Amino acid sequence: MKKNYLLLLLLFTAIGFAQIPSGYYNTATGTGYTLKTQLYNIIKGHTNNGYAGLYTTYLTSDVDNFYENDGTILDMYSENPSGTDPYNYTTGTTQRCGNYSVEGDCYNREHIIPQSVFNEQSPMVADAHFITPTDGKVNGMRSNYPHGTVGSATYTSQNGSKLGSSSVSGYSGTVFEPINAFKGDIARMYFYFATRYENTVSGYSYPMFNGSSNQVFTTAFLNVLLAWHAQDPVSAREITRNNAIYARQGNRNPYIDHPEYVNQIWGGTSSSDTQAPTAPSSLTSTSQTANSISLNWTASTDNVGVTGYDVYANSVLKTTVSGTTATINGLTASTNYSIYIKAKDAAGNASASSNTISVTTNSGGTGTATELFFSEYIEGSGNNKALEIANNTGSSINMSIYSIKKQTNGAGSWSTGLTLSGTLATGSKYVVVNSSISSSCFSTSAANISTTATELMFNGNDAVGLFKNGVLIDIIGTFNGGTANFAVDVTLRRKSTVTSPSTTFNLSSQWNSYSQDTCNNLASKMALPIQDEEIVEYSDEIVIYPNPSDGNFTIGYGDSISYSIEIISFAGQKVFEKQNTSDNAVSVSHLSKGIYIVKITTAEKTLIKKIVIN
Structure with missing residues (x-):
């Protein structure tokens, strides 16, 4: 379910994804197919991580931090942008299981350009820029059919993707049509393939290809791809995916970084359009939370048509949307941001900036969560062990119905449990520490509970769970995960984008990691600020x-x-x-x-x- 279309989440900033290197496109100075060849020379020769390595890439490139924001696999063939997903996949547990009889069984790797087209040759067979995780059943139904517009559907997936007879002019075969939200994503994957493999693509036989190395596509299918590219602008999800794959492969999809290159190379109805849209106006912030800012503005006009708006905060592109509202997520609490908007058209012409507004996020604890969750975990030297629970629900919580339990060495049953007590005010933290924690790390007198109970004797392979009325609601680590360490000699802090608990642990999407004995943030978010330091004043x-x-x-x-x-x-x-x-x-x-x-x-x-x- 998409909470707000094309939200930005700059995960690549938080976990180290690489952005566009300075000067990366400096040699892309031409026009038409000359530009395409220049781009080929920039992105060729990428690192081949192998076919199995795709699943590792997906851990950062295809995580759902844009719709449900739940850390599951983002699958274009099952994601429902306007409602509840029919099913979800978690990393590592439902991949390659071989049972694809119905949707929701397993996910696997979908080659947008079928691997049979290039005889499963490397590096094409493992290039993540056009290979995505998808439901195995839908992937099988799509088979090797080209992507196009369907006239009469013979199969429709649970999210609305269709297989059926072609309505593409001049092609009477079977085609597969994704939902509108991902048509631009797929079109830009085709344009990437045509560019990255310019040196070999003329030898590939496929209904969408014309046997050339310049245009690559038949005119009919090129028109479909150009239309999809224009109607579904680059999204925050694509930006994040492009950065994540660049971090793994060392090359980028230029049509995500510079959507205007598409029409500069392949033309289309807007190829001769050199007039930029007017600047958006009357930009205002309609609401703010600790980690997000919602915006509204007056639409731009253009001689051909506006296709989208780029949203900038502190001069960094945050998201691209097609309408005149946007929400920027993943921001830092109590931080001021300078925000402006630019409009763009299908030819890539960008408007002047809108008016710039200065907006500060709320200080935190404003009540965006529906339940308590773990916010910090310290597994340090000796007995430096601590857990922190956050209340961002907007209401005070009676802690007596909550408990903490531990599974030892990734096997066996949960411990009896450490029952919590008291009332936790909204915006506050509940801290439980090992009573032998070093005073240089944290003062036991400042903890809600200081104890030597087994729940505070955890090691890096002991799953720790937060329970409500005896039911698990949040977890650090994997229950029955075995003896492998998931977090040893480390401090973990929940990412600001996480607003609810999860019974599935995902280190990369849910947590930020810090070095051993990093204790300075524990219990840092107070219900009230200390305004002076005198004991008697x-x-x-x-x-x-x-x-x-x-x-x-x-x-x-x-x-x-x-x-x-x-x-x-x-x-x-x-x-x-x-x-x-x-x-x-x-x-x-x-x-x-x-x-x-x-x-x-x-x-x-x-x-x-x-x-x-x-």
């Missing part, structure tokens, strides 16, 4: 005294006034609350020793102080 008439070493303190003020008070643990848990009281004595003898934040609110002011219970 006067603020006009309000004063807190003394420091509550005996478990009690007094709130003093000049006049008898009504106030409300909240006490928050240093890990973000609300541990005390009293509303609309004038009683100045506060008893905290029930609280364990540690650092706490006190928030006092009157009709006129709010005071935030730090106290230490010894």
Whole structure:
């Protein structure tokens, strides 16, 4: 299900995917087929990772961080852009299983240009730029048929991809037609193949090819591909895929980086169009969260037609959309972004920039999640072991129905479980540490739970689960994953793009990794900010005294006034609350020793102080 069409997620920034190298296209200066040959010389000679290596590439190139955003395999033949996917595939468990009798059994590798066309020769047979993961059943139904427009369908997949009689002018055979959301993706894969293999493509026999090394395609099929390229502009998914494959193969699909090259080489109805669209106007931000900004603007006009809009934040291309709204995801909380839009037409002409707006994301904890989830994991030296749970639901959560369980060495049953307690305020973190954790890593007094229970004695091959009413809702590691380490001597932090728990662990799509004993972020997101550092501090008439070493303190003020008070643990848990009281004595003898934040609110002011219970 597509949450917002063509969302950007700059995963390649977070996990090191390479972007376009400076000067990569400097020699692409020609026009027509001369330009195509120049591009061939730029992208030829890529690294061949082998046919089996495709599955490794898919771990970064074809992960669904754009629709369900659930880390599953992104399959163009099963993805439903406007609703719930009929089925999903997880990496490593449902690939190549050999059972393709119905959709949803297994996924395999789909050669957009069938491998029989080039006799399964290398490097074509393993070139990820035109080989994608797809459902095995649909892949088999597509078989070796060309891609084109279907007149009468004989088979329709669960996401609407069709096989049937051709409506392509001059071709009466069977064709396969993908859904609209991926027609441009597939067209640009064909254009890539025609360019990367310019030196051999004239010898390939295929209904879509004309036997030449320049135009490559028959006129009828070329017109189909040009139309698909124009109607489905480059998406954030393609940008991410191109970067991921470049990191593996060392070459790029130039028609994703520069969509205008298509019409500069093959012409089409817009090949002589040199007039750029007008600049988009009235750009505004309609909403912001901690990690996203939603936008709206007034459409551009063009002498032929606007095909899309490029959305930039801090001068970096974030996404391309076809309409006049967009949402930029994967942003950093409490960060200012300068945003502008450019329109483009089918010929690749780009408009001037729209007005630039300055937008700051929310500070976090705004309630975008539906459930608690693990937000940090520390498996460090000695007993430096800690778990952090985040509440971004928008509501306070009773922790007593939650527990943490561990499976030892990737085998056997879950442990009895460590039951949690208290109330976790929205926007706060719940921290559980091994009671022998080094003080240089984290203070046990700042934890919600400090324990030597087996659940906090985990190693790099012990799956750890978060349970709600005895049901697993989130996991770090793979249950029954064996003795292989998934995270040893490492700190893991949940990516900002993850807003819900998952019972399937995916390191690359869900987590950022840090070196051993990286402890500085643990419990860093507080429910309330510390605005001053004094333990006892006067603020006009309000004063807190003394420091509550005996478990009690007094709130003093000049006049008898009504106030409300909240006490928050240093890990973000609300541990005390009293509303609309004038009683100045506060008893905290029930609280364990540690650092706490006190928030006092009157009709006129709010005071935030730090106290230490010894």
